[in-house]
Amino acid sequence: MSIDTFKQVDRRPVIASDSAESIGTVMGFVLDAAGRQIESIYIGGRGKHAHLVDWATLTSFGADAVMVPSEGDRTTVDDDHQKAAVQGNVAMVGSRVLTIEGLDVGVVDDVDFDTETGVIVRVVTDHGPIEASRVRSLGSYALVVDAIDASTP
């Protein structure tokens, strides 16, 4: 497992292997509804012309560049879920963190993820880290997590 963070990989170039051309930079992530897995990477453009690459098409999420086989692997947004992520309405970094008990426990500062699988490993908040296994969902209002202190009645 190789861990990187959303903030560290921000603006990392995305390169097509066949042409060696840069086709964009890392600008954001589209996560699954459960907030556990990166589905695709937002690499440029705006609105309905925003460009994405699916995580499954990546050759490598490298330390200096994200490699995809060809420019043809670049797609455009095609559903509301992707649109919300591209517009920043649903984004982990900056999101309010709410427990399933209805307690606000801070704001997401950064996210650790596995660069080999795109799996979210840990969410770092201004109140401390939260393991990804405790994440229940990510929506426009909040990142919902399990109760922080299990001993709370």
Next chain:
Amino acid sequence: MNLMRASEVMGLPVVSIASGEDVAEVRDVVYDGEAHRLVGFTLNKRGFFAGRLKAVLAAGSVAAIGPDAVMIESESEIDENSTAPEPLKDLGEARPVLGNRVLSADGTDLGEVVAVILSTGDRAEAVGYELKSPSHTDTSFVPISAQMALSGENLVVPVEATQFIRGDLAGFGAAVASYRSDVLEQQR
């Protein structure tokens, strides 16, 4: 046991655990004064100038009430076609409890009901009342018991409940817990 005044729940967002979306906001608390029971919540849409939602949220459909949000498992809990309990549909039925004079069974005036106290966490229920003393100088909290009688003007509290009256909400949480384990257990 963590507690909140029912009035503090008004305006809280209703958030789906499944989606992380704020699907509604609490408009009002529906309380059955005769049964001393939290029935549920009426709802507003989220956002500025947003109006009332037809859908209601039954207390039994709440996953948890917290200081910052009312949590539900999924958006389907506030579906308009959900099986809302009758009092939620007919708000006029419940006898109002706020403003009632509180008397202990031995005839002592304990004050006036100014708030309904709810337990937070995963058991959303009414556990007590906040009282203003007859002189209006002190606040106290009395646990709800099945033996309470409510007329709409007066609320009569059993004598054994009066020893669990507390002056602050934090201490009252512990008092409710011990009242329930002591007194209610003996009655079984």
